[in-house]
Amino acid sequence: MIPNPDFLSGLNPQQKQAVTAPPGHILVLAGPGSGKTRVLTHRIAYLITQYHLPPSNILAVTFTNKAARVMESRLEDLLGEKPQGIWLGTFHAICARILRREAENLPFSSNFVIYDEDDQQSLVKTALRELNIDEKMFKPASIRSVISTAKNNMQTPDDLTSRNYREEVNLRVYRRYQELLRVNNALDFDDLLNEVVNLLTQNQAVRDRYSRRFGEILVDEFQDTNTAQYQILRSLAVGNASMFVVGDEDQSIYRWRGADYRNVQSFERDFPDCQKILLEQNYRSTQTVLDAARAIIDHNINRTPKRLFSDNGKGEAITLFESADDKLEADYVADTIRQNLKAKKWKGSQVAVMYRTNAQSRLLEEAFLRANLPYRLVGAQRFYGRREVKDIIAYLRLIYNPSDEVSLTRVINVPPRGIGDKTVTTLQQRAHEMNISAGEVLADLGKLGQQSAHFASFSGRSALSLADFGSNLNTWREASSKGMPLTRLFFQILEDTAYQEYIDDTTEEGHQRWENVLELGKIAAEFEDRGLDEFLERLALVSDQDTLAEDVEAPTLLTLHAAKGLEFPIVFITGLDDGLLPHSRSLDDPEEMAEERRLLYVGITRAKDRVYLTRADRRSTYGGYDNSAPSRFLKDIPAKLLLQQGAVSSSRGGFSSSYSSPRERRTESYANWTTPSPTYGSFKPTPRQAKPAVEQRFPANCRVKHEVWGEGLVVKSVLEDGDETVDVFFDTVGFKRLAASLAKLEIIKK
Structure with a gap:
């Protein structure tokens, strides 16, 4: 590698101290705008060029895909080329990579899919339905939150007890939810972390292999780590690995999802020989901004004061x-x-x-x-939360993992192919009776048609529809296994399902939805050489900031x-x-x-x-x-x-x-x-004047269309301040309150 010979010259004294510190456990407390990403990337470059540490022995963990991409780009600039073999990514991405590699030691296969919040909620609904529990009394979103909180605390259903009926229901649903994840060969975000914790804790050979591999572990946004993430880091550092963690207790704002700023204090306690370095020079803000911010944060205790x-x-x-x-x-x-x-x-x-x-x-x-x-x-x-985008992703996930019943349920009748809810229920019951997945039943129907042992379980028309869908799935899976390029597979699905006709791109709304599908195709093209598995993993781990x-x-x-x-x-x-x-x-x-x-x-x-x-x-x-x-x-x-x-x-x-x-x-x-x-100052409010009376144009329960948000149902309409205020629940974005004179709504159904 040909490093930039002057890559240390632009660092301030505190930054240079952190970058050039001898290998060992190092805690860098970095104030906002103090160049922590710069320090992390320069530290990696310094280890590679001065200590001749192979990139494959470096693990660098970030909290967003965007931060990982920035670090990759800066490293390439510093070193003159990409450091081959380095493990650089988010906690969840790194954990997914470990789990796929170590699947033989785990109770699921390497082609597991990762469920996002919508998928998790769908699975909770399935569990509620199977347990005959009323969704109106026990909200799926609330139970999903309870499950996530338990997992953040690394608590399995066996670790919990119930003190009342509601807790008993939560526990029963949690237990069935976990069973359904296994049936679907799926993991949720919390499982990605907890399964790695279990793997490293229970399998010493695996733990030793990874702790020997990673001689240097670098962590960004350390204050946002939760219990599981900190335990993973500690497990990997049991050997001779050095830990270089960068964070700021003052910027820990994700307590509600398990982040614990006290891990900074735990690091100092667990590694008493660690070197502590403060980054206090801010390169972003004016001094007035910093002084105002300090005046607020200085009232907090359990922190390291910093002179910004x-x-x-x-x-x-x-x-x-x-x-x-x-x-x-x-x-x-x-x-x-x-x-x-x-x-x-x-x-x-x-x-x-x-x-x-x-x-x-x-x-x-x-x-x-x-x-x-x-x-x-x-x-x-989000873009990835749009209906048409999730449809196509579900098709691709089903090809990758036929056991994924959440994806199967989503697209089995999208576009409509004559497969109703009753048929889907029968399909799932048949799969349960045979102790196989619904995807395997479909595959058999698609391969054998009327000769399949499952055919008689369905009415003639439904059986034919299922067999036809199963045949398509088999064709796509075979094409994928034989190396069909991802973009070609993508458009093959669109063609075979006539998805463009289904969303009717001759309408304005349909045209926008079709453009979203094509945009997803562009993203797929970026993964042409990396495959379906990496494409699906990247989509599953994307965040709001990444989009x-x-x-x-x-x-x-x-x-x-x-x-x-x-x-x-x-x-x-x-x-x-x-x-x-x-x-x-x-x-x-x-x-x-x-x-x-x-x-x-x-x-x-x-x-x-x-x-x-x-x-x-x-x-x-x-x-x-x-x-x-x-x-x-x-x-x-x-x-x-x-x-x-x-x-x-x-x-x-x-x-x-x-x-x-x-x-x-x-x-x-x-x-x-x-x-x-x-x-x-510059704000010049317009004097309030009496407005002429207006007539109600959008009564409750009428259907309307908005040029951006599409179709929706009017929930309430109120005449006030000379205008009509309309509450609309849109199919795409949910609830919006609009001024009728500005919103350009069109009534499509009285």
Whole structure:
């Protein structure tokens, strides 16, 4: 390899100390924007070039596919070529790779499929149905969450006991859910980790082989590891492996899914000889942004204090905007962005609007529509969650693993081929009687037709339909096993199923759906040389951030949790009210409250140049408004860092006296405004005027069509403020509340 000879010259002293440290256990606590990815990639390059460590002896673990791709690209730049043999990927991807290699030591075969949340919920529903448990009383989503929590704690059904009837039902469903995973030769995300823990714990030969192989283990975002992930790392480090972990307790925000920042403390306890290095120079933000963030996080305990500093200058003050209600808060955000875009001070892609809960996006979306602003919404329906995309993926998964009954159930009658629910139930019962999978029954029907021993179990028409479908599956599987290129297999499925005709691409909605199918085909082409197994694994492990387009010139709307790992020149954080941020669930739990502080800290430190914090004196509820109090976190930000704008209701009086401000606060109600005031900076709200009465055009229960979201059912329609507000449940994206005058809805069925 021909390394860049100057690849250490651009590092600051703390970074260079971390990169060039002798092999051993090293804990790097990296503040936000301090170049942790740079340190990790340079560390790998240093080990390869200076210690001559073969890349195949290096394991580098990240938390997102995007981070893995960035590291791969930077390593290639540093070394002059790709380091061959290095294991670099997410925890789940690395674990899947180990499990496929070690399948002979496991109770499932190497062609297992990975179930996403939708698949897991489908399996929970199957378990409920088989156990004759009412879905209305025991919600599948709730039970799936209970199962995931148990797995995060590494608890099997045998580890749990039930104290009441609900817990007994949860336990019964959990047990059957696990049995169905085995029947389907499938694993869920939690299983990928737990099965590797079990493998390394129970099979010393396997553990020794991997611990000898990986002489250096590097871990990104160490503060986000959960119990299983930390146990995997400890198992691999039992030999002579060195561990180089990079993290920041202050950025641990995934406690709700099992992440435990205390693993940082456990690392220091388990490896007392570890070297501890702090990265404190920030390359992203202005000093004002960092000082505001530090003022909030310094109130947390059980952390290593860091002195964050930046050479990017002091920067502009943090803007704090208080509005009379949440609608005007959203209008302020949209209008501020619109005016700066119009003046060409900002570009749309430079702006992010963040919030604590997904539900807060509705008012923001409506405000953006009123302002005629485009936006991209992270955490809405993902590309891989679209119906037509999941259909084709299900076909491919079924070819790869015929035991996958979740995929089979999804596509057995898509497009319609005369196979109804009763026939599917009979098929599953027949498979159960024969102690084989439904896929094997189909394969036999497809091969032998009327000569199959299973044929008589079905009515004549249903049996023929099943045999025809089974024949197609057999043909596709044989073609795949003989090395048919992935893209050719992809389009063969589309042709054999007449999928294009099924979605009717002559309509606008159908055309958009067909374009999504073709886009999936483009992604398949990228895996032409790697095969169906790698393609399906990559799709199963993709995250919201991995699908976030980087070339869209529009502001980004996303939750604070989704913002982790991203950065933007301008950041708006909305809903700074007690009960929202911090969330109401955290008010009586010190650990949860500490996490809420970390969440706001992460949000603020996403910003390079400007931060806008907004709140509302009252927030809309069902049929009215509730008063809200300012977030308790706001009083921690020094007044000298704030530029305060906006008006709050005089009946509420705004902040307590501890909230001093460099500018005089107006206390008049928004409802009394008649002219814009310079006190409000660039935001110039339009005076409220009486609007003419309108007629209801979209009554409840009528079907409507939207040019972007397709068809939906009107749930409620209300006439208010001179317009018709319509609640619609769309087939593609779920619930939306729209202003009828802006939404361009078309009635398609009364």
